[in-house]
Amino acid sequence: MTTTITRTTIRVVVPIVLVVAILLLLQGHKLPGGGFIGGVLTTAALVLVYVAYGLDYVEMEVLDREVESGGGIFERRIVTAYRRLFSLGLGLAVVSGVAGLLFGEPFLSQSFVVFHGVPIYHEVELASALLFDLGIYGVVVGGLLTIVSVVGAE
Amino acid sequence: MAPDFSVVAAAVALPFLAALTAPPLYRALGDRTGYVGALVAASSFALVSTQLGAEGVVAVPWIPSLGVAVRFAVDGWALLFALLASGVGVVVFTYSATYMHGGENLGRYYGVLLAFMGSILGVAFAADMVVLFLCWELTSVCSFLLIGHETTSDDSRYAARMAMVVTVGSGLCLLAGLLLLAVAAGGPLGGTTFDLAAILANGEAVRAALRESGLFLPVLGLLAIAAGAKSAQVPLHFWLPNAMVAPTPVSAFLHSATMVKVGVYFVGRVRPLFLGPEWTALFATLGLATMLVGATLAVVASDSKELLAYSTASHLGLLVAAFGFGSYYGPQAGSFHLLNHGLFKAALFLVAGIVVHEAGTRNLNRLGGLWRELPVTAAITVVGTLSMAGLPPFNGFYSKELLFKAAYETAVTAGGLAWVYPTVAVLASALTVVYSLRFLWIFLGDRPSELEVAGRPSTGLLAPAGALALVAAVVGLVPQAAVDVAVQAAADATATEVHAIHAVIPTHLSGPVAMSLTTFALGFAAFPARDRLQTGVDRVISAGTPLWPNRWYDRLVDGATTTSIRLDAVVHGGALRTYVLWALGSASALALVGFVAADVAVRPTPELGVPLAVALVLAVALVAGGAILTAPSHVAGVLTLSILGFMIAIFYVLASAPDLALTQLIVETLVLLIFLLVLDRVPAFYHDVDARVALTDGAISLAVGAAAFVSVLVAGRGANEAPTAIAEYYVSQAVPRAGGTNVVNVVLVDYRGFDTLGESFVIAIAAIAVMVLLTMRNRGETE
Numbered sequence: 001m002t003t004t005i006t007r008t009t010i011r012v013v014v015p016i017v018l019v020v021a022i023l024l025l026l027q028g029h030k031l032p033g034g035g036f037i038g039g040v041l042t043t044a045a046l047v048l049v050y051v052a053y054g055l056d057y058v059e060m061e062v063l064d065r066e067v068e069s070g071g072g073i074f075e076r077r078i079v080t081a082y083r084r085l086f087s088l089g090l091g092l093a094v095v096s097g098v099a100g101l102l103f104g105e106p107f108l109s110q111s112f113v114v115f116h117g118v119p120i121y122h123e124v125e126l127a128s129a130l131l132f133d134l135g136i137y138g139v140v141v142g143g144l145l146t147i148v149s150v151v152g153a154e
Numbered sequence: 155m156a157p158d159f160s161v162v163a164a165a166v167a168l169p170f171l172a173a174l175t176a177p178p179l180y181r182a183l184g185d186r187t188g189y190v191g192a193l194v195a196a197s198s199f200a201l202v203s204t205q206l207g208a209e210g211v212v213a214v215p216w217i218p219s220l221g222v223a224v225r226f227a228v229d230g231w232a233l234l235f236a237l238l239a240s241g242v243g244v245v246v247f248t249y250s251a252t253y254m255h256g257g258e259n260l261g262r263y264y265g266v267l268l269a270f271m272g273s274i275l276g277v278a279f280a281a282d283m284v285v286l287f288l289c290w291e292l293t294s295v296c297s298f299l300l301i302g303h304e305t306t307s308d309d310s311r312y313a314a315r316m317a318m319v320v321t322v323g324s325g326l327c328l329l330a331g332l333l334l335l336a337v338a339a340g341g342p343l344g345g346t347t348f349d350l351a352a353i354l355a356n357g358e359a360v361r362a363a364l365r366e367s368g369l370f371l372p373v374l375g376l377l378a379i380a381a382g383a384k385s386a387q388v389p390l391h392f393w394l395p396n397a398m399v400a401p402t403p404v405s406a407f408l409h410s411a412t413m414v415k416v417g418v419y420f421v422g423r424v425r426p427l428f429l430g431p432e433w434t435a436l437f438a439t440l441g442l443a444t445m446l447v448g449a450t451l452a453v454v455a456s457d458s459k460e461l462l463a464y465s466t467a468s469h470l471g472l473l474v475a476a477f478g479f480g481s482y483y484g485p486q487a488g489s490f491h492l493l494n495h496g497l498f499k500a501a502l503f504l505v506a507g508i509v510v511h512e513a514g515t516r517n518l519n520r521l522g523g524l525w526r527e528l529p530v531t532a533a534i535t536v537v538g539t540l541s542m543a544g545l546p547p548f549n550g551f552y553s554k555e556l557l558f559k560a561a562y563e564t565a566v567t568a569g570g571l572a573w574v575y576p577t578v579a580v581l582a583s584a585l586t587v588v589y590s591l592r593f594l595w596i597f598l599g600d601r602p603s604e605l606e607v608a609g610r611p612s613t614g615l616l617a618p619a620g621a622l623a624l625v626a627a628v629v630g631l632v633p634q635a636a637v638d639v640a641v642q643a644a645a646d647a648t649a650t651e652v653h654a655i656h657a658v659i660p661t662h663l664s665g666p667v668a669m670s671l672t673t674f675a676l677g678f679a680a681f682p683a684r685d686r687l688q689t690g691v692d693r694v695i696s697a698g699t700p701l702w703p704n705r706w707y708d709r710l711v712d713g714a715t716t717t718s719i720r721l722d723a724v725v726h727g728g729a730l731r732t733y734v735l736w737a738l739g740s741a742s743a744l745a746l747v748g749f750v751a752a753d754v755a756v757r758p759t760p761e762l763g764v765p766l767a768v769a770l771v772l773a774v775a776l777v778a779g780g781a782i783l784t785a786p787s788h789v790a791g792v793l794t795l796s797i798l799g800f801m802i803a804i805f806y807v808l809a810s811a812p813d814l815a816l817t818q819l820i821v822e823t824l825v826l827l828i829f830l831l832v833l834d835r836v837p838a839f840y841h842d843v844d845a846r847v848a849l850t851d852g853a854i855s856l857a858v859g860a861a862a863f864v865s866v867l868v869a870g871r872g873a874n875e876a877p878t879a880i881a882e883y884y885v886s887q888a889v890p891r892a893g894g895t896n897v898v899n900v901v902l903v904d905y906r907g908f909d910t911l912g913e914s915f916v917i918a919i920a921a922i923a924v925m926v927l928l929t930m931r932n933r934g935e936t937e
Contacts, residue, residue, distance in 0.1 A: 029894035032812040034902060037820060044824040051831055086918050093911055108907035112893030127893050129903040139914040143921035150928055152831055
């Protein structure tokens with residue numbers, strides 16, 4: 001799994017996969033995609049990196065940070081970041097639902113606004129559901145990567 | 155006068171609010187927290203007393219869709235109980251401030267005691283079954299926490315668990331009874347209702363509906379079990395003496411004056427609804443049996459608190475019996491004795507606490523002649539015990555006389571076997587005289603030589619007990635005052651007909667007066683011979699030991715423990731294989747049995763027009779499925795498995811479900827990656843396949859396959875069928891209402907956002923669970 005061919009391929013593929021994942025997240029409301037799919041794809045991209053380079057690679061090479069040796073898996077900063085990510089995502093999803101209450105709508109009511117005359121796109125729609133989807137994305141990425149990195153470290 | 159919702163709600167809520175602040179308050183104030191508690195109790199008392207004379211129901215909606223409301227009914231009975239609870243509360247908190255000095259976990263102690271007072275006030279006023287049940291169970295929970303105050307002592311843990319099992323377990327009977335009542339009352343009241351006040355107000359119609367549906371006896375029985383267990387009626391009385399391991403103020407407050415009276419209170423509350431021959435047969439018998447058994451056990455008790463505990467059970471029996479009698483004297487006796495017993499018994503418990511504090515023992519055989527050292531305590535005890543014995547002119551006399559009247563009248567009316575009632579009442583009361591004197595002998599009798607007294611009790615201990623004894627003495631001297639203030643109204647609320655209470659010392663002989671005189675004669679005659687009496691009773695008790703309810707409880711609990719250990723070893727074996735086998739097997743069996751039981755029609759002509767491309771994809775999937783079985787290694791197996799997954803993704807594409815296909819593809823990839831990550835660590839070879847295991851696996855696979863196949867056949871929609879109304883709605887509203895052209899996503903985030911949110915919680919919980927499992931293993935907390 002750690003051959004040069006795998007590593008090189010992964011170097012090329014992972015950025016593309018990440019971009020596609022974000023695309024899927026953003027276009028979800030109109031075209032195939034959404035928070036869950038985008039989240040799983042992002043996770044898959046990072047798991048690819050793990051398989052080829054190991055757990056510390058993301059932190060050391062991509063983020064250019066020192067990895068403290070000796071501490072347990074839970075002290076790793078990246079694991080803490082994953083944990084925070086899914087808590088944040090969950091929070092965002094709930095808050096986006098509560099926002100509806102402020103307008104006298106039931107919990108989790110969504111709304112949308114269409115902007116006309118935007119350059120290049122001509123017309124852009126902003127749906128509050130995107131926030132909710134973003135929350136789901138955070139939960140999926142954070143949750144799955146926590147599991148994978150914690151179990152993977154065993 | 156109509157009650158004021160805000161006042162009643164404040165009286166109930168104030169203790170709860172104070173309970174929340176108790177732990178930090180204790181850190182700041184120390185023992186003085188007790189005085190804050192007394193202040194809270196006094197405020198509740200004051201708030202409740204502003205409602206004296208009020209009658210009516212007040213409510214604010216809580217769960218309107220279910221018809222549940224925070225509904226308070228104020229009447230004489232509720233006010234009497236609430237005043238007693240908050241009044242004794244003032245005394246007990248004051249006493250605790252001194253008595254509990256230097257104890258551990260006092261922040262928790264005061265918090266729970268306050269919460270308890272709030273819930274007891276809640277029970278008193280609740281006129282909604284849901285609120286009533288909540289408060290009722292809260293009192294049990296608080297009692298559990300307070301009995302188990304000494305968390306390190308085995309005795310207190312055992313007693314706390316026992317009280318929990320008996321009272322909370324019987325609380326479930328209350329729940330069942332209330333639900334049945336709600337359903338049955340739905341007929342005359344127009345729909346199932348939790349409004350107890352409305353049910354009681356339409357007593358005639360509800361009773362008729364209960365009789366008609368055959369629920370009268372089941373409801374009555376369930377409520378009787380709940381009230382009986384809570385109020386320590388035989389055969390469920392055994393938890394009460396055990397509960398005496400609680401600190402003395404708790405015994406005085408919960409286990410004599412308030413919580414144990416909740417059952418009695420409830421009996422009085424529903425009395426007008428159920429009153430009839432069954433009611434009298436049940437409650438008069440139950441109550442008098444408890445009265446006799448409790449009094450007998452109190453006579454042989456050697457521990458001062460144990461004596462008081464059995465005596466409490468006996469007096470609770472008296473109360474239940476009083477409400478059981480159909481005569482109007484019954485509720486009068488019950489209401490008046492509720493007050494009297496609360497006053498003298500709480501005072502006597504506080505006395506027992508003082509004696510422990512000063513003499514260091516609760517053993518009655520080692521106590522005696524303490525009146526020289528503790529003169530004030532002795533005076534309090536004289537009032538308390540003589541009132542308990544029912545001697546005139548102490549307050550206990552009047553209520554006991556009323557009970558005798560009720561029993562006598564019932565016997566005269568019914569004749570025959572009903573004469574057992576007054577006989578048992580007299581016998582139990584005579585025993586009451588014996589044990590009352592026995593308790594009094596702590597102060598009067600001969601002084602054992604080895605007894606040492608530490609010193610004079612402080613005012614903090616004496617004043618609360620003295621206050622209770624003083625009120626008891628005043629009620630004894632001017633009973634009409636108590637009747638006018640609260641008791642008459644309480645008796646009216648629980649009776650079906652209104653009669654004025656005559657609480658006077660009789661001047662000429664009548665049946666009930668003769669009963670009283672017999673009681674005193676028997677009691678005073680038996681007291682000098684109490685040793686012989688004790689030996690006799692002891693012999694009877696030891697002969698009946700195997701039948702003792704305490705034994706049954708132990709056997710039940712031990713049996714449950716050993717059974718669950720054995721069951722756990724079988725069910726929770728730790729092999730993932732077994733779990734999966736059972737989960738899948740039972741799921742498919744349930745599904746298939748369900749289809750058969752519901753007699754579901756399978757589509758007569760499955761449309762077999764499968765396009766070539768789909769057939770091809772499915773064929774490849776089938777081949778892959780077969781190949782997995784013969785895969786030479788794990789890696790090959792996993793890769794073959796993913797062929798199957800990808801084929802399903804392609805099938806989704808062909809069935810024009812791009813979102814599903816995308817999800818399937820990505821999840822398949824991720825699973826494959828994770829498998830590869832894990833497979834590195836898994837040994838390549840376990841052992842040869844066992845034929846029996848293979849057979850089970852095959853069978854379970856077939857079952858799962860069959861269940862899935864039949865489900866699809868039954869539930870699936872044909873290609874030519876019109877979409878359902880919901881599908882139509884989703885598709886037609888996606889763009890105008892939600893602004894999204896991808897209906898699948900719109901369903902996820904707009905229509906069914908709650909489901910998606912729930913699922914994301916599941917993911918978060920799974921992640922947390924994995925972390926917790928691994929952290930705990932690293933800390934060595936699992937075996």
